Amino acid sequence: xxxxxxxxxxxxxxxxxxxxEYGEWTESLGETLxxxxxxxxTEAHWKAIRFLRGDFAVQGETATLxxxxxxxxxxIKELFTLFPGKPAKKMAYIAGLPKPRGCV
Amino acid sequence: MRRxxxxxxxxxxxxVANKLRDRLDDSSWKITVVDRDDTHIYQPGLLLLPxxxxxxxxxxxxxxxxxxxxxxxxxxARVDAEASTLEDGRLLPYDYLVLATGTSPRPDQTPGMLGKxxxxxxxxxxxxxxxxxxxxxxxxxxxxxxxVHIVDxxxxxxxxxxxxxxxxxxxxxxxxxxxxxxLVYVTPMSEVFTKPxxxxxxxxxxxxxxxxxxxxxxxxxxxxxxKRLVSYDDREISxxxxxxxxxxxxxxxxxxxxxxxxxxxxxxxxxxxxxxxxPNVFALGDASDIPTSKAxxxxxxxxxxxxxxxxxxxQGNPMTHLFxxxxxxFVESGDGKALLIDFNYDTEPLxxxxxxxxxxxxxxxxxxxxxxxxxxxxxxxxxxxxxPGRPIPLPANMSMAGKHQPREQE
Numbered sequence: 237x238x239x240x241x242x243x244x245x246x247x248x249x250x251x252x253x254x255x256x257e258y259g260e261w262t263e264s265l266g267e268t269l270x271x272x273x274x275x276x277x278t279e280a281h282w283k284a285i286r287f288l289r290g291d292f293a294v295q296g297e298t299a300t301l302x303x304x305x306x307x308x309x310x311x312i313k314e315l316f317t318l319f320p321g322k323p324a325k326k327m328a329y330i331a332g333l334p335k336p337r338g339c340v
Numbered sequence: 341m342r343r344x345x346x347x348x349x350x351x352x353x354x355x356v357a358n359k360l361r362d363r364l365d366d367s368s369w370k371i372t373v374v375d376r377d378d379t380h381i382y383q384p385g386l387l388l389l390p391x392x393x394x395x396x397x398x399x400x401x402x403x404x405x406x407x408x409x410x411x412x413x414x415x416x417a418r419v420d421a422e423a424s425t426l427e428d429g430r431l432l433p434y435d436y437l438v439l440a441t442g443t444s445p446r447p448d449q450t451p452g453m454l455g456k457x458x459x460x461x462x463x464x465x466x467x468x469x470x471x472x473x474x475x476x477x478x479x480x481x482x483x484x485x486x487x488v489h490i491v492d493x494x495x496x497x498x499x500x501x502x503x504x505x506x507x508x509x510x511x512x513x514x515x516x517x518x519x520x521x522x523l524v525y526v527t528p529m530s531e532v533f534t535k536p537x538x539x540x541x542x543x544x545x546x547x548x549x550x551x552x553x554x555x556x557x558x559x560x561x562x563x564x565x566x567k568r569l570v571s572y573d574d575r576e577i578s579x580x581x582x583x584x585x586x587x588x589x590x591x592x593x594x595x596x597x598x599x600x601x602x603x604x605x606x607x608x609x610x611x612x613x614x615x616x617x618x619p620n621v622f623a624l625g626d627a628s629d630i631p632t633s634k635a636x637x638x639x640x641x642x643x644x645x646x647x648x649x650x651x652x653x654x655q656g657n658p659m660t661h662l663f664x665x666x667x668x669x670f671v672e673s674g675d676g677k678a679l680l681i682d683f684n685y686d687t688e689p690l691x692x693x694x695x696x697x698x699x700x701x702x703x704x705x706x707x708x709x710x711x712x713x714x715x716x717x718x719x720x721x722x723x724x725x726x727x728p729g730r731p732i733p734l735p736a737n738m739s740m741a742g743k744h745q746p747r748e749q750e
Contacts (some may be wrong), residue, residue, distance in 0.1 A: 297631070301558065302492060306602040313560065316572040322530070322556055337534075337631060 261332030288331040298336040348440035349375035352625030352639040358729035359647045372410040389471035404727040419597040443626040445586040455564035483520030484580030496634040503672040510674030526554045535688035605629040611662035632665035641736040666738040670715035678711035684738040697742035
């Protein structure tokens with residue numbers, strides 16, 4: 237796995253830049269990752285990101301868009317506004333989680 | 341008397357009931373299968389109906405449930421830790437419960453889909469009525485924009501929309517109208533399939549057939565007046581004929597019973613299918629949340645391993661027949677050919693031969709006429725060998741024999 241340095245921290249990432257170590261993530265790293273893809277995190281963004289972190293800790297899988305929408309009670313439309321284009325991937329990237337499985 | 345109740349008499353439920361009836365003593369085990377109707381559908385056959393295929397798809401469920409198994413026709417209202425309650429108020433107490441109630445297309449979940457265009461210019465093909473209605477529409481479709489569309493993943497038989505697209509291309513060519521049709525494939529994923537090597541092969545096959553692909557399209561609603569799909573990020577795709585795969589969801593009673601996830605699938609251990617909530621409940625086939633394809637092959641392979649595990653489990657022993665997520669799917673590509681893909685939780689579909697290395701007879705990830713004949717022959721196997729629970733000489737878990745990694749990976 238490649239190691240990259242973001243800010244002052246060294247982190248393990250996959251070939252597309254998704255963190256591979258759950259424990260290496262911090263909220264400030266989340267802000268840096270968000271900035272790298274042009275997103276400034278507001279409280280609305282954090283609601284989704286914190287849900288993803290907590291859900292992954294229990295489930296061991298990155299939540300799908302529908303799961304975030306249903307369980308964190310955020311309309312899918314709003315997720316597209318907060319994380320334009322590919323919200324599921326962008327949320328996972330910022331939250332330091334594996335790319336969502338996209339299913340099988 | 342110990343009681344095993346199996347909810348769902350489809351592929352997984354039928355195989356498990358029949359195999360366990362053979363292996364569990366009649367005098368100490370009662371087995372009950374519950375289903376809401378008496379029609380067993382050979383689901384792979386639905387794909388061919390829109391193109392004029394017929395026959396041998398519907399049979400009475402009861403005919404495939406062995407003697408000594410009680411078959412109850414009823415809707416399930418609710419499941420609790422000790423009993424299932426049926427809609428008519430009957431209680432079915434159980435010592436062990438198997439949930440095998442599958443997944444269903446839910447057009448009601450997309451606003452506008454069931455509006456005035458439903459079964460006029462908007463069709464599904466995962467139901468018998470939908471596939472028959474679509475056959476009629478396709479026969480009279482002489483030009484315009486044909487859009488094949490997936491609402492969201494996961495769906496059962498995730499290759500079926502691609503197969504439908506390849507078959508539609510061939511069918512329209514045969515009818516001499518392909519040049520007058522714009523064929524568009526619309527998916528919520530970033531690629532046309534979920535695994536990279538297969539996605540790249542299948543993507544080139546779409547390109548070669550001049551099929552346009554729209555990716556990352558997550559539909560918000562269908563506008564029946566303008567005949568178009570509208571995405572959450574305000575992209576619009578208009579159609580003259582839409583063939584959609586509606587949102588797939590597990591049974592509603594699973595949600596009512598507090599047993600499901602956000603799509604009513606039952607969270608289970610992915611190697612043993614034991615519920616994460618109750619120690620006497622299992623979920624098999626499409627009804628569970630295991631991270632592999634929702635497919636008949638998965639239902640079949642996991643049913644075989646489950647039977648061995650169940651016999652260990654009820655004796656208080658550890659379950660040792662662990663499932664690896666093995667799926668095996670023919671992919672119809674039109675003109676009498678098909679591909680075959682074989683994969684599991686960890687290994688994506690690779691090129692090679694199956695089941696015998698070098699000899700096949702089937703080719704993996706490559707079009708061949710033999711693959712197509714294999715797919716057609718499988719229907720007979722399904723009714724006569726698979727459902728009755730007779731042995732099929734193929735290993736339940738995946739084998740790497742005969743597969744090879746392409747030198748260059750995209």
